[in-house]
Amino acid sequence: EAGVTQFPSHSVIEKGQTVTLRCDPISGHDNLYWYRRVMGKEIKFLLHFVKESKQDESGMPNNRFLAERTGGTYSTLKVQPAELEDSGVYFCASSHNTEDILHFGNGTRLTVT
Amino acid sequence: GESVGLHLPTLSVQEGDNSIINCAYSNSASDYFIWYKQESGKGPQFIIDIRSNMDKRQGQRVTVLLNKTVKHLSLQIAATQPGDSAVYFCAEKVAGGYQKVTFGTGTKLQVIP
Secondary structure, three states: OOEEEOOOOEEOOOOOOOOOEEEEOOOOOEEEEEEEEEOOOOEEEEEEOOOEEEEEEOOOOOOOOOOOEEEHEEEEEEEEEOHHHOOOOEEEEEEEEOOOOEEEOOOOEEEEE | OOOOOOOOOEEEEEEEOEEEEEEEOHHHEEEEEEEEEEOOOOOOOOEEEEEEEOOOEEEEEEEEEHHHHHOEHHHHHOOOOOOOOEEEEOOOOOOOOOOOOOOOEEEEEEOOO
């Protein structure tokens, strides 16, 4: 089966600009998660979708971040406007049900200059 | 690969030796634990998991030990190989429902040929 795919793999933007990250989960996986790793620290949870609904968005840092999963398939994570501290690697993961292991994509490395 | 703004704990091991990576988890309510391996440029990859009703679980060349009394988890890798070089994360979860997976800081394993 195809794995979790993320696009783009790298993005370099200036402070104040907008960036949209995309995640395509494994087909049939209802659960989709966004995580990020900033400054080489631990991988931090951002939010969790079950199908198209946001189940848990407690990790979203502020209202500059907006995640969507229209139709319950792929998801986007938009950062607007981007700040320097948003730089890091953004990972997406999916699972069939919440007891399954998480399958991660290769991440999007975001650099805000 | 990943840039490390904050230095990760690093374990250097001679090829062929055994590696032990330790992790202290924080939530006493966690009852499901996972080890992930993250290679440069890739997302975290599941290695092995263990539930709280066990204190040891073995896989191929890997063993996870769980000590709930002191909230400590370890990953043992037998006969470490150059391909084992990566950052290893422990993760914890409260089983059931829509509980999120919480990651630890990570340990970088360097295998010396």
